[in-house]
Each structure stands twice: as structure tokens, then as C-alpha cells.
Amino acid sequence: MNAVVFYSNTGQSKAIATYFANQLGYSLTDMETKCAEHYQNLVLVFPVHCQNIPDAVRAFLKKVSVDNLTAVATYGKMCCGNVLYEIQKDYQKNIVAGAYIPTKHSYIDGDDGFCAFDRLKPVMEKIKHPSYIQLPKLYKKPLADIFPNLRSRLGLTIQKNENCSGCNLCGERCSYGAIKTGETNRKCIRCIRCVNACPRQALKIRLSLPLKLYLRKKKANQVIIYI
Ligand SMILES: Cc1cc2nc3c(=O)[nH]c(=O)nc-3n(C[C@H](O)[C@H](O)[C@H](O)COP(=O)(O)O)c2cc1C
Structure with a gap:
């Protein structure tokens, strides 16, 4: 094949x-x-x-x-x-x-x-x-192998706004069982698939200052x- x-x-x-x-x-x-x-x-x-x-x-x-x-x-x-x-x-x-x-x-x-x-x-x-x-x-x-998923999680937050209808499409699309009706849990690695999947744009990302500065490099x- x-x-x-x-x-x-x-x-x-x-x-x-x-x-x-x-x-x-x-x-x-x-x-x-x-x-x-x-x-x-x-x-x-x-x-x-x-x-x-x-x-x-x-x-x-x-x-x-x-x-x-x-x-x-x-x-x-x-x-x-x-x-x-x-x-x-x-x-x-x-x-x-x-x-x-x-x-x-x-x-x-x-x-x-x-x-x-x-x-x-x-x-x-x-x-x-x-x-x-x-x-x-x-x-x-050198730091790349030190808790990569945790570093990723600390770098930004995913915030739900009032557009959320509770349809849980975010949860269905998540590969890691890390979100339910817009609320993330500790399994979330911030791949932001849920943000892109939401038809109502009810999820927004907020970058931490260190990550913002890093991404400007x-x-x-x-x-x-x-x-
Ligand atoms: C959790 C996470 C970690 C990432 N880490 C890196 C990285 O170390 N270096 C980099 O250049 N891009 C990094 N990126 C950017 C992605 O590799 C890049 O945008 C990729 O093309 C996204 O592919 P996709 O749209 O198919 O998911 C990261 C993105 C995410 C969501």
C-alpha cells in the first residue's frame, strides 16, 4: 500500500x-x-x-x-x-x-x-x-527535551468566550481528551486544534509574555x- x-x-x-x-x-x-x-x-x-x-x-x-x-x-x-x-x-x-x-x-x-x-x-x-x-x-x-508538553502548556492559555454554545465539537476534535465544552484540562498541550475547530470562534489563545518575546525572534x- x-x-x-x-x-x-x-x-x-x-x-x-x-x-x-x-x-x-x-x-x-x-x-x-x-x-x-x-x-x-x-x-x-x-x-x-x-x-x-x-x-x-x-x-x-x-x-x-x-x-x-x-x-x-x-x-x-x-x-x-x-x-x-x-x-x-x-x-x-x-x-x-x-x-x-x-x-x-x-x-x-x-x-x-x-x-x-x-x-x-x-x-x-x-x-x-x-x-x-x-x-x-x-x-x-539544550532545554528542548525537558518536559516539552508542560512548557507548551505554560506558554499560553485557551480562553472560552460567550460565543460557546456547549456543542463540544472542541472535545470531539481533540486527540488528547484535553478539552470539554471549551474547558481545557491538564492533558492539554496547546496544539490549538480546538481553537481552529470551533465554528463560533468561541476559543481564543492568549500568549504568555516569554512566549510572545520568543516568537518575535x-x-x-x-x-x-x-x-
Ligand atoms: C505545541 C506546539 C509547539 C510548537 N513548537 C514549535 C517549535 O519548536 N519550533 C517551530 O519552529 N515551530 C513550532 N510550532 C509551530 C508548528 O510546528 C508549525 O506551525 C506547524 O507547521 C503546524 O502544523 P499543523 O498546522 O499541521 O498543525 C509549534 C506549534 C505548536 C502548536
Whole structure:
């Protein structure tokens, strides 16, 4: 089976995954629907979270077997961490290509999404003519592995306003069981899928000052490709 599987909270990784699926003629699957257990060729697209692999992606990688994996990480122009190397080290050796793609940051309004799709053509070619590669270890900030989910939770709050009708669509869309009718609990990692899912715009994010200052830093806008 050949497929593009994506994990996406605010649509950036989904847009890249859709491009890959259209170009390659592969099926497109949301990781949170029912996925196969074995793939001949798999393109996996997901966001970097606090310089790490999101837990949902780790859980997927644990249960799936793949002959030829292409791993694509989207990141919000801050720091992409070392997630592709970690995938190869911890889960899948059979990697034919990899890419880090800078996109709109989930927490920054008006930021630009990725549109340089031509840059991905060499990756498509490599997928069509696969051979295995060794991914290099990139720089990862020293604090990156210290309670990433907790750091993320402390960085911002999700606030419910009077538009909330109590429909609990936020709860249904949450992968972590972390919100019910607009009230988050301690499982929340601030992926803000719920904020985007709400049809009444009843959920707003409020960034802490340290996170606001961090997000103002000079942006890394680099597409990195391994083939
Ligand atoms: C919880 C969380 C943590 C994030 N951590 C990082 C990070 O460490 N470095 C970075 O450049 N972008 C980071 N981002 C931004 C996302 O990686 C980026 O916006 C991504 O493209 C979002 O993909 P999606 O729309 O498919 O969910 C983070 C976003 C969230 C929600």
C-alpha cells in the first residue's frame, strides 16, 4: 500500500501532505482515522512540537511497519529540532527521503504559509526511485527535551468566550481528551486544534509574555531536504 499520512492541527501539514498525495497519486489519510499497519511506500507529514515529535506521531510510528518511509516535518520558522534523525534512530531505519518545511506558526496570526512547492520536486523523484539514506543529527536546543508538553502548556492559555454554545465539537476534535465544552484540562498541550475547530470562534489563545518575546525572534526560513 502507498499512502501519504498526516497529523495536522492547524492545516499546515495537511496542505503539504495533500500536495504530496496529488503529485504521487497516493491515497491521503489523516493519522487519526483508521490507518493500515503496513505500508510499502509511506510519506509521513507532521508538525514539530517544542522541537520534538508529537506524541500522536510517536504512537503511530510504534505500531506501523514501512518498507520505504519519507518523513516530512513542518515547523513554524523557530527551530525544527532534530525530529527526522530521531525517527530514524528510534523507529524506522528505512528512510528514502526527508524534509523540514517552514510554514506558518500555529501561534502567529498573519504569518506566511509554505508556497515554494517546486522545492519539493527532488523529494518526489527520490520517492519514485527509492534508496535508503542516513539522516544527519541536527542541533537541538539544550532545554528542548525537558518536559516539552508542560512548557507548551505554560506558554499560553485557551480562553472560552460567550460565543460557546456547549456543542463540544472542541472535545470531539481533540486527540488528547484535553478539552470539554471549551474547558481545557491538564492533558492539554496547546496544539490549538480546538481553537481552529470551533465554528463560533468561541476559543481564543492568549500568549504568555516569554512566549510572545520568543516568537518575535529572527525566523529560520530554511527548507532542508535529504534525498
Ligand atoms: C505545541 C506546539 C509547539 C510548537 N513548537 C514549535 C517549535 O519548536 N519550533 C517551530 O519552529 N515551530 C513550532 N510550532 C509551530 C508548528 O510546528 C508549525 O506551525 C506547524 O507547521 C503546524 O502544523 P499543523 O498546522 O499541521 O498543525 C509549534 C506549534 C505548536 C502548536
